[in-house]
Amino acid sequence: MAKVYLLDTTLRDGTQGEGISLTVADKLEIAQKLDDLGIAYIEGGFPGANPKDQDFFRTVNERMKLKHAKMTAFGFTRRPNASAETDEGLKALIAANTPAVAIVGKAWDFHVHEALRIPLETNLQMIRDTIAFLKQNNREVIFDAEHFFDGYKRNRDYALATLTAAAEAGVDWVALCDTNGGTLPNEIHAIVSEVRRTIPVAVGIHTHNDGELAVANTLAAVQAGATMVHGTINGIGERCGNANLASIIPNLELKMNVSCLPSPDHLRLLTSTARFVGEVANLVSHSYQPFVGHSAFAHKGGIHVSAIARNPETYEHIRPELVGNERRVLVSELSGLSNLQSQAESFGISVEGRTEELRKLLNHIKELEYAGYQFEGAEASQELLFRRSLGAFDPPFEVHSVRVDTDVQTDDEVTSQAIVKISIGNETVLTVCEGNGPVNALDGVLRKALQPFRPEIAAMHLTDYKVRVLDEKDATAAKVRVLIESTDGQAVWRTIGVSENVIEASWEALIDSMNYFLAIVVRR
Incomplete structure (x- = not known):
């Protein structure tokens, strides 16, 4: 079986995605999950760019014992007007004390002329000096050849010259970057094949998803002989994102007979890892994501x-x-x-x-x-429906009546009060509770009534509340669908309610949530 090494850049390139910001604690938690999954290299950030990444690398060195991954710091080639030894960015990379370093350098002559505004030979010397300096400091070095495919298609000789410069300086890997994400799989395969024939260094692939081809391009590169794959969990990253490792990994392992994780047991951690990263990054779960999405099977x-x-x-x-x-x-x-x-x-x-x-x-x-119900996203209400219809449900409580009032004061203060009458076994309870809104008051009054009899109710809480108008043309009289997500810290379940009255729909979903927890979750 062929072997490919994974470099995960969720903590560096992934954080450049719009709306994504990770704390040091977030990055540490994700790094642990990536190591558990069996990722070979974790690109943790750019220690020369901000105090957060410096703190991250310091904490990793002090606290973390990685089993599978090499922590990797990211940086740039030396500045044109500085030596490698005096360059502040390279000093920060050495101070990060990681076994591996990823260095990005220009591989497209257009960028050398327009972005750096330096002679082409100066850029090549910057690449040589930087890599030689890092190798002298005993680092494994990955050279990210930025815009390599665009550069190759416009000036093949210069793009290859940047790789040759890296190889001459002793680089361990050259990672070919489709930075703008516009290259096609057949081009990737042909160009990677030539690089492998031309450059005597192990080749990696780093693709972006601007053409919806990052995964396909990565697999094409592996077919052409690339042995390092860069990507992010769930494909997060700048613009349209990076290559999605949650799709690449199973395609390599299960479809291409290419090993990239330590064992099949590690592959079974893929879905939980993808969902964990999504939660920590506070991203809406993509249900239709292949392999790991909620709807994938x-x-x-x-x-x-x-x-x-x-x-x-x-x-x-x-x-x-x-x-x-x-x-x-x-x-x-x-x-x-x-x-x-x-x-x-x-x-x-x-x-x-x-x-x-x-x-x-x-x-x-x-x-x-x-009538507007949709049980695909409300599995708890669906199970209760089955149990009620098939005589397999013993309700933990019975609601006799409920009332909710909302009072708007002249100073714009809004208070809601809910009153509920329920039976629990042979006991009947009448309870009143105030809240900062009608749904909060209903949740509070039901908890207050149930807690003396079922104290475990304190463990559950609502994590999401969504309202969707089902027919906009009816304006404020439209029927609405309410979805509630709840958890006890371990299990997660979703319930639904539908009505022309948003309070009634919310109450229906709330009642289902508590019934499901007390009758089913607690017993499992």
């Missing part, structure tokens, strides 16, 4: 579900558990009985010989979806 059409029940290979290109994901069977107006049977069994509900009950449930689901 979700099946909705009745024919599809019937087929995968016989053999998952009918509609799945890999087994989801190989990358740590899971198969999901969706229930909607497009479902058949096979969808419902599969979903009921996943809930632990026996449905053998209950075809008529399933048929009634299917018709009920279709009516609910016509």
Whole structure:
């Protein structure tokens, strides 16, 4: 099996993406996850650029014991008017005390003339001096040849000369960068092939996604002989992002027979790692992301579900558990009985010989979806619907009445008060609670009523609340769909409510959330 080394630049190039800002603590947590995954090189940042990255490298050296990864500092070739020994940026790289260093230098003559405004030979000497200095300081050196493919297509000889200069100085890797992201896979393959024939140094690939080709270009480079792959988790990065390692890794391991992780057990950490990075970076989860997305192995059409029940290979290109994901069977107006049977069994509900009950449930689901419900993103409400319909639900409490009032004061202060009457076993409770809004008041009053009987309710809380108008033409009288996400710090579940009244829809989703937690999550 061929071997490729992964360089993850989530903590450097990834942070250049719009809206992404990571604290030192965030970067340390992500670095630990990347090491657990089995990444070979973690590019942690540019220690010469800001105090945050300097603090990160200092903390890594003091606290972290990496099992698989070489921490890598990033920097630039020396300045034109400074020697390598006196260049402040290179001093900062040495001070970062990482075993590996990635150095970016110009490989496109256009950039040398227009951006640096120096002679072409001066740029080559900057590359030689920088790499030689780092090698003298016992660093493994990766030369990022910036804009290499654009430079090669416009001035082939000069682009190759930059690599030759790096090789002459003792560089360990030359990483060919498609910095503008505009190169096509066939061009990548041809150019990488020639570099391998011409330059006596191991070749890496660093692509950007401006043409939606970063993953394809990376795989083409590996086919042409590149043995180092740069990328970010979830493809985050400047403009349209970098090559997505969450897609590259399984394609290499499972489709191309190329080893890039220590073992198959590490591959099973891919989904959890991708989702962890998304959470820490505060990014909206891309449900349709290949391999690791929530919908990557979700099946909705009745024919599809019937087929995968016989053999998952009918509609799945890999087994989801190989990358740590899971198969999901969706229930909607497009479902058949096979969808419902599969979903009921996943809930632990026996449905053998209950075809008529399933048929009634299917018709009920279709009516609910016509009314605006959508259970694909509200799996907790879906499970409660199944259990209620199939006699497999023992409600932990019963609501008799609820009332909520909102008072707007002349000084613009808004307060809400909720009153609820519920039964828990043989006890009936009437409770009042104020909140900073009607939903907050409803959440508070229900907790206040339940806590004396079910103290574990204190462990759960809402993490997301979304309202969507279903028919804009009805303006303020439109029906709305409310989605609530909740957690107890371990499990995460989502519930739904639909009504012309946003408070009623919110209450429905809130009741489902607490029912699900007390009746199902606590018992699992």
